[in-house]
Amino acid sequence: MMSTDSYIYITNLDLLIALLFVAITALVSWWQGLGLERDIAIGTVRTFVQLLAVGFVLQQLFGAARWYWVILALAIMTTVAAYNAMKRQAGAKQGLFVVMASAIATAAAITLVLVIGVVLRVRPWYQPQYVIPIAGMIIGNSMNGAALVVNRLHSELTLRRSAVEAALALGAPAREAASLALRESLRAAMMPTINSMMTVGLVQLPGMMTGQIISGVSPLDAVRYQIVVMLMIAAATAVTAIAAAFGALRVFFTPAEQLSPRLELGKHWDTIEKP
Numbered sequence: 001m002m003s004t005d006s007y008i009y010i011t012n013l014d015l016l017i018a019l020l021f022v023a024i025t026a027l028v029s030w031w032q033g034l035g036l037e038r039d040i041a042i043g044t045v046r047t048f049v050q051l052l053a054v055g056f057v058l059q060q061l062f063g064a065a066r067w068y069w070v071i072l073a074l075a076i077m078t079t080v081a082a083y084n085a086m087k088r089q090a091g092a093k094q095g096l097f098v099v100m101a102s103a104i105a106t107a108a109a110i111t112l113v114l115v116i117g118v119v120l121r122v123r124p125w126y127q128p129q130y131v132i133p134i135a136g137m138i139i140g141n142s143m144n145g146a147a148l149v150v151n152r153l154h155s156e157l158t159l160r161r162s163a164v165e166a167a168l169a170l171g172a173p174a175r176e177a178a179s180l181a182l183r184e185s186l187r188a189a190m191m192p193t194i195n196s197m198m199t200v201g202l203v204q205l206p207g208m209m210t211g212q213i214i215s216g217v218s219p220l221d222a223v224r225y226q227i228v229v230m231l232m233i234a235a236a237t238a239v240t241a242i243a244a245a246f247g248a249l250r251v252f253f254t255p256a257e258q259l260s261p262r263l264e265l266g267k268h269w270d271t272i273e274k275p
Helices: 012-017 019-031 037-064 067-087 096-119 128-159 161-169 179-199 207-214 219-252
Strands: none
Touching: 012 019, 019 037, 037 067, 037 128, 067 096, 067 128, 096 128, 096 219, 128 161, 128 179, 128 219, 179 219, 207 219
């Protein structure tokens, strides 16, 4: 390996050596008869191809440093995140893409403006080496929050169908009839982030902090960045969850305050694919 000062560069040979980790993973699958060898091989190839492609694109983007390319990158990231969040849903998905995209975009815009403009005070604001990685963390966690909250809302409305329909029959608006399901959904979407905040630094060192330390940044400086990251992720998840939940209510209920036929009831939470 080549090194300059405290930074250790990873060469192409080092990447090939790292394939030993894949061999270990495949060996465990073969030994236990899990049948995951093909998926492991495909996942490894996709990891190489996708990350190297992203690395090349980011290198070009960083070199260009134009605001319109940064905006385009953020739009693509948001669209892909919304599509993946929608794909994780059970039952009918009609109308959910717009809900996911709107919720993720809203959370990303609010959080990114505060981080870039107020906390870090990046000048100019569109410096891609700051905006793109930070936006990626925000959008990625927002995607998970949106997927979790809508999945759980679907499940809660399924399990509480009788109570919800009884409240609707008594004249309660949809949001009031679904209030308990809404609260449980929001709690489920936000708990993973809160749990991470409880254990960060004790159970694990987060990826961004670890990467900065490896690259030679002072541990205390890396910690400051990581604190900002944890707090911004919590805010982004909360905003996304509330926006996605209220948006999903419009999908799961008709304008006449009835459960929508697009809500395929009868599927339980333990059968829904988790993010």
